[in-house]
Amino acid sequence: MKVAPLAFRLVCLAWMWPVTQLNSSHFPNNRRRHKELYVGESPKQKHGGRVDLKMKKLDSTKSLLIKSEQLLRIEDHDFAMRPGFGGSAIPVGIDVQVESIDSISEVNMDFTMTLYLRHYWQDDRLAFASTNNKSRTFDSRLVKKIWVPDVFFVHSKRSFIHDTTTENIMLRVSPDGNILYSVRITVTALCSMDFSSFPLDTQNCSLELESYAYNENDLMLYWKNGNDSLRTDEIVLSQFFIEDFQPSFGLAFYSSTGWYNRLYINFILRRHIFFFMLQTYFPTMLMVMLSWVSFWIDRRAVPARVSLGITTVLTMSTIITGVSTSMPQVSYVKAVDIYLWASFLFVFLTVIEYAAVNYFTTVEEMKKLSRAKLPGSYNATTQAMAIDGCFHDNDIDLTSFQEAASTPNTERTTQSRNSTVSGPTEGTRLHRKHPLKQNLSFIMSNSYMIDSYSRVLFPLAYLLFNIIYWSLYA
Secondary structure, rough: OOHHHHHHHHHHHHHHHHEEEEEEEEOOOHHHHHHHHHOOOOOOHHHOOOHHHHHHHHHHHHOOOOOOOHHHHHHOOOOOOOOOOOOOEEEEEEEEEEEEEEEEOOOOOOEEEEEEEEEEEEEEEHHOOOOOOOOEEEEEHHHHOOOOOOOOEEOEEEEOOOOOOOOOEEEOOOOEEEEEEEEEEEEEEEEEEEOOOOOOOOOEEEEEEOOOOOOOOOEEEEOOOOOOOEEEEOOOOEEEEEEEEEEEEEEEEEEEEEEEEEEEEEEEEOOOOOOHHHHHHHHHHHHHHHHHHHHHOOOOHHHHHHHHHHHHHHHHHHHHHHHOOOOOOOOOOHHHHHHHHHHHHHHHHHHHHHHHHHHHHHHHHHHOOOOOOOOOOHHHEEEEEEEEHOOOOOOOOHHHHHHHOOOOOOHOOOOOHHHHHHHHHHHHHHHHOOOOHHHHHHHHHOOOEEOOOOOOOHHHHHHHHHHHHHHHOO
């Protein structure tokens, strides 16, 4: 009876043996394929929270056993306090790389600059152990958890940190606690400009850096590499040429808080004159020269000379208005104002000159027509030309007219001759006493000479003015 169950068990094992061999021979990679599927999928979803060791080895972030906050021991210190609080001032080195000067506004008296601002200091609280002595780099997320210098821009109107695509902030920590903090900023700051020599001027602007909360007893700002701390890319401006870029430093005093270290970024700008030569100076010169054409037009062509004079005056007014609207309203006279108003005066004097010529010509003709007797050769046609003001000085011989006007009364002629002969000394005295009156009478009787003199005097005076102007300002 005992032998039968044992034989039955042996038969069953012999019958199941081919099935086991078949499974192992036909599916040799079943476990391996199942393991690869497990690596590619989430362990928690497929295998109930089992941890894949191979996945850990492939992920480098999981190889760090200590997080950055734990490595730098951020939770162990109060970073609201500066490094070495209660001791000597902490030195903070600065260097700047100017990327661009975006705009310079004369109306607002400011400039806009984009720069990389870098800070260097040491904080022993952030020192960490490292086998390879390599620094570690972080972004703005860690900056908010540690102490950084509170440097701001003095006389700043607007400023912002670039945040595209992320905030342009970099923090690099060395194992010994040395820190590099870099930020990309665009700042618009005040520049007190002097326009006395505009547009032949040179402006000196500066960007000033200073700690807001820490005075010289707590924080010492200095240029990291001396004069080499300020670096610039190739900057090209439309209206200015950059003559010099140099750093400097000093102290600023506030009555309530004390002395503060201040760093300066000084740059000298010289204005390009060619733009203003094309837009202002050349048109002004042409308008003045155009007004001189009036001296070669006949003095009796009233419409031509008056219209030319008014046109040049209005054009000069337009140029002056255009320059004034693009400039700040300052309380002193600029160099361009002197040139424009002097040129406007020359144009205005041209109009006044013709007014004088026309007046003296009219007075001269009225005196000739009001005389007592007309000569025989002074016929009706000549009289009509004189009344209309359409004759020239060489068209009529007025000698006989003057003689006829002087002989209506023989006694008066005799008395005048006697007075002339008997009193030469008295006539000489009158000439000495009233030379200006005699010269004025001569000009009134020969008004055509005013145009002749003006053709020479006006260009010479304007040339002299230009020589003095450009020698003083250029």
